[in-house]
Amino acid sequence: MTAQANPSTRQARRLQTRERILGAAIAEFKRSGMAGADVNTIATAAGVAHGTFFFHFPSKEHVLAELERREEARIADEFAGFLRQRHDLATTLTGLVDLVTGLEQRFGSVLFKEILALHFSPSRPHKDEWTDHPVIVLLVAEIERACGDGEVHPEVDAFYSATFFLLGIYGVLTTTENPATRDTMLTKLVSSAVYGLEVR
Structure with missing residues (x-):
């Protein structure tokens, strides 16, 4: 037996x-x-x-959703490690850009775009809210910290600012192929976000 x-x-x-x-x-x-x-x-x-x-x-989409979940957690861990040291807003936002572009480089443009397409798909398995996105949660906390320190205007909405910034990164990476143009756009995305956040 x-x-x-x-x-x-x-x-x-x-x-x-x-x-x-x-x-x-x-x-x-x-x-x-x-x-x-x-x-x-x-x-x-x-x-x-x-x-x-x-x-x-159950489907190929479930594989992609699992991959996205793992990568979100991995990037959040790396971003949390980065945030253990105090940085100015421009450095913080640039650090996040580097993490997201690193993901695209690891997976390639096609798979990266498919992960994003699934994220925004109404038929996506295991839907979650942007308020649960681990990277956004960290960025919101960092913007709120900067606001408490007087670096960010008190009327800034940290959640919407964090969400729009991450969407901006996704938008540049999925619509712009030329590396030089991308770099310029991502640099301007950071500088525009900082300008919109900081106290003047």
Whole structure:
């Protein structure tokens, strides 16, 4: 009689399988885009049956949503580490631009745009609110801190300022291909945001 795996062993195997599928799916998405990605190719690369993919992820959109959730958490962790030291507003906003552009460089333009498209899609799995976005939560706290220190005008709405700034980064990265033009636009985005926030 074969000994059965205990629940913790089964759970560990299930998580390992899920990670293999996620990794294979990301590689396929980078090559073909989400719409063009083939589930059979993903399953073969992960060493699982076709149906196993759907056991872990009901759709390709669920893979993308999981990737987005993880990357948001990773960027938030890095941004929180960056904010442990005091910076002026321009340096803080530039640091956030660098983190988001770093994500695009790691994933490539196609996958980055698909993650953003899914984020704003009405059919997105596991919808959340902008007020829960971990990076925005950190930026709001930093703007409120600067306001308390007299650097930011007291009538500034920290949440809307943080949200519009992050949307501005996304807008530049998804609509502008030329690297020099992008750099100029992102620099101007930071300087305009600072000008709109600071006390004059």
